[in-house]
Amino acid sequence: MEQCFLGDRVLLEDDYLGPATLCVDGDGVITSVTRGRVTPPEGAKVTDFGPLLVMPGLVDSHVHVNEPGRTAWEGFDSATRAAAAGGITTIVDMPLNSIPPTTTPANLEAKLAAAAGQCHVDVAFWGGVVPDNSTCLRPLLAAGLPGFKCFLIHSGVDEFPHVTADQVETALQQLQGTGAVLLFHAEVDVGASPPGGDPRHYSTFLASRPRKMENEAIKIVIEKCQKYGVRCHIVHLSSSDALDMIRECKATGAPLTVETCNHYATTCGYLTFQSAEVPDCATQYKCCPPIRETENREALWAAVQSGLVDMVVSDHSPCTLDLKQPGVMDFMEAWGGIASVQFDLPVFWTEASRRGLSLHDVSRLMSASTARLAGLGRRKGALRVGLDADMVVWDPEEEWTIAEGDIIFKNKISPYLARQVRGRVHRTILRGSEIFGSGQLTSPPAGQKLLLGPKRDEVPAEAGEDNSTAIEPQTSQ
Structure with missing residues (x-):
């Protein structure tokens, strides 16, 4: 099921911090990022974080x-x-x-x-x-x-x-x-x-x-x-x-x-x-x-x-x-x-x-x-289309x-x-699913073991470049 996450303070790239809407597919990958609050697609599950800060x-x-x-x-x-x-x-x-x-x-x-x-x-x-x-x-x-x-x-x-x-x-x-x-x-x-x-x-x-x-x-x-x-x-x-x-x-x-x-x-x-x-x-x-x-x-x-x-x-x-x-x-x-x-x-x-x-x-x-x-x-570290929908939702003033x-x-x-x-963490989202909220773990173990794909020789090694490769995750089951 497609999900949409909305918030008043969402931290995106290019120094943007403000209202935003993120849509996520059934695999927990971000499919769209829109600056501003928009109407989610019909049938999507909607989570609204309100005034809490949403970061990668x-x-x-x-x-x-x-x-x-x-x-x-x-x-x-x-x-x-x-x-x-x-x-x-x-x-x-x-x-x-x-x-x-x-x-x-x-x-x-x-x-x-x-x-x-x-x-x-x-x-x-x-x-x-x-x-x-x-x-x-x-x-x-x-x-x-x-x-x-x-x-x-x-x-x-x-x-x-x-x-x-x-x-x-x-x-x-x-x-x-x-x-x-x-x-x-x-x-x-x-x-x-x-x-x-x-x-x-x-x-x-x-x-x-x-x-x-x-x-x-x-x-x-x-x-x-x-x-x-x-x-x-x-x-x-x-x-x-x-x-x-x-x-x-x-x-x-x-x-x-x-x-x-x-x-x-x-x-x-x-x-x-x-x-x-x-x-x-x-x-x-x-x-x-x-x-x-x-x-x-x-x-x-x-x-x-x-x-x-x-x-x-x-x-x-x-x-x-x-x-x-x-x-x-x-x-x-x-x-x-x-x-x-x-x-x-x-x-x-x-x-x-x-x-x-x-x-x-x-x-x-x-x-x-x-x-x-x-x-x-290429999978973690930002709220960007194609990356995992991993988020920390927190109050930086508390x-x-x-x-x-x-x-x-x-x-x-x-x-x-x-x-x-x-600063207090209120919720943690892993690939679109809440794993921590209201002060406690909220799901059984859902983490994956992340192993890099085989095309390592194609990865640039220069300082400052993105050295990531495709990842073939193994589920921890």
């Missing part, structure tokens, strides 16, 4: 689901429920910290089997580059993955070892001409002496991960990106010292993109996430690379505002309570990861609106750019305080607890 569903391209193998940390059911509650209609799962990691075709099959029947939003998958799996990269691309992630330092889990600069070169040689992207956790060991301070103090942990670790790693990434012309992406940028060399690299036309995360750049409830405010043993703030100083945060914000930073993601990396124990465990011992996927939109909008970013900026940073990174730009009872992801540990935020 968010695409979070950096989520650690951890299933199979570490489902006590998180799983497809809980992670995608939380995503749906946050207006996220697509996530891209990282190749770790699941067991096995997504580094071989057989391991990918285990991942897809684990996801079956559990996904409340659409899910795509990154592969991993580890020592000695270079011969698996092309088969994983053929299986439908958009790209791979690697570490230049210990990943935190032994089953996903980091790679050397030479192994990065081997991987990039395999990826040349494919249109695939290689994601980098950009930190390297710089031989710094172990910090001698009190491990309960955040300053001790911060001293153990100096900016130099990121800066030196990003130099390596830039050199390899320029040498091989393969799309390279820096995940969770934390060090503002690297911004000048990133700017210079992009100016050459090299296909480099960069993301940062809410926890590196945001303020919530008028309290700043910066190293000086983190209390002793407040391990809910620990992540790698670390949250840094005030001036660093301000420089990251300037890079987000200027467009030098391409996107903002959650890096949702949860764990069980025994690995964090906020208020008890020290920073050097605790797991390094922040859980936040459900709160991406209000957390970012709270500060972005204060700094003058527009709703179109938010959609670009959290939907369009992330969709393109993952090869989904203020509320995040409470533990609001949290849907599995382990209720987050630095955003008790933070006042601006």
Whole structure:
């Protein structure tokens, strides 16, 4: 049955925000977009969102689901429920910290089997580059993955070892001409002496991960990106010292993109996430690379505002309570990861609106750019004819305080607890069907496993171009 969605505030391309009518076919694909309210076709099912804001569903391209193998940390059911509650209609799962990691075709099959029947939003998958799996990269691309992630330092889990600069070169040689992207956790060991301070103090942990670790790693990434012309992406940028060399690299036309995360750049409830405010043993703030100083945060914000930073993601990396124990465990011992996927939109909008970013900026940073990174730009990231009818329907003016009872992801540990935020999600629409509304999930799992089509060699690899291919989705049934 054809559906039509109407609203007074619908965010479309070309900076349009106003009344609009979207018609959707039985497969959940947008068939028409009309600026203004128009009379729907006879017999169409009509949904009127009234004064609520309608935007493209968010695409979070950096989520650690951890299933199979570490489902006590998180799983497809809980992670995608939380995503749906946050207006996220697509996530891209990282190749770790699941067991096995997504580094071989057989391991990918285990991942897809684990996801079956559990996904409340659409899910795509990154592969991993580890020592000695270079011969698996092309088969994983053929299986439908958009790209791979690697570490230049210990990943935190032994089953996903980091790679050397030479192994990065081997991987990039395999990826040349494919249109695939290689994601980098950009930190390297710089031989710094172990910090001698009190491990309960955040300053001790911060001293153990100096900016130099990121800066030196990003130099390596830039050199390899320029040498091989393969799309390279820096995940969770934390060090503002690297911004000048990133700017210079992009100016050459090299296909480099960069993301940062809410926890590196945001303020919530008028309290700043910066190293000086983190209390002793407040391990809910620990992540790698670390949250840094005030001036660093301000420089990251300037890079987000200027467009030098391409996107903002959650890096949702949860764990069980025994690995964090906020208020008890020290920073050097605790797991390094922040859980936040459900709160991406209000957390970012709270500060972005204060700094003058527009709703179109938010959609670009959290939907369009992330969709393109993952090869989904011809299906996700905008309200456009031919794309999926994925929408987040929300009130950007509503203020509320995040409470533990609001949290849907599995382990209720987050630095955003008790933070006042601006913007509340009222409804989430996935391919034309409501999956979240009135504060709860409203449908059984309807997400698809998104795998790219076979014509990857026809995809342009230049920076800024839409790298997406046709997608052959597998339903998660």
